[in-house]
């Protein structure tokens with residue numbers, strides 16, 4: 130089963146507890162206004178089988194405290210998502226958090242099929258008109274759904290307001306020397322960073338339909 134992948138990174142420290150393995154799917158049909166992950170909307174060029182991806186990430190599974198799957202929209206590649214989740218469960222005991230722009234109600238059938246493979250789900254589309262006061266979320270309509278006992282134990286503490294001590298962004302470097310950011314920036318953070326870098330003669334490209342990343 131092939132999937133279209135945006136990127137993989139370890140460690141990610143901004144999308145759930147501990148040092149996590151982050152997996153970003155490529156492709157999103159939801160296209161929320163204000164999404165800062167517009168680079169993940171298209172179909173992408175990097176296709177690989179779930180078996181290849183699992184091989185690639187196996188060394189990190191021994192040391193990761195948790196796994197976060199985001200995108201893009203993971204549920205737009207549902208068969209590949211299920212296959213990946215099954216492989217992750219086989220190889221690891223850690224919690225799995227998935228982000229989706231679909232509502233919990235919309236995912237009813239898929240979650241039944243996933244049957245305990247997802248410990249926690251952040252659901253619902255990003256809404257730039259709403260405030261951003263909750264941990265792990267880009268806008269306050271998004272819900273943290275704790276789906277298993279492991280999810281409740283590991284992520285139950287995140288059903289709370291954002292705190293000033295919460296980290297917002299991880300920086301990661303890819304093989305081409307580009308710097309990527311993972312996490313959930315506060316409103317306006319990236320525009321402020323862009324202006325700061327421009328003042329110092331550097332360039333920052335923001336792949337935003339307006340502004341946000343998860």
Ligand code: SF4
Nearest residue numbers: 157160161164201230
């Ligand atoms: S916020 Fe998520 S669901 Fe919404 S357009 Fe961006 S990637 Fe898609």
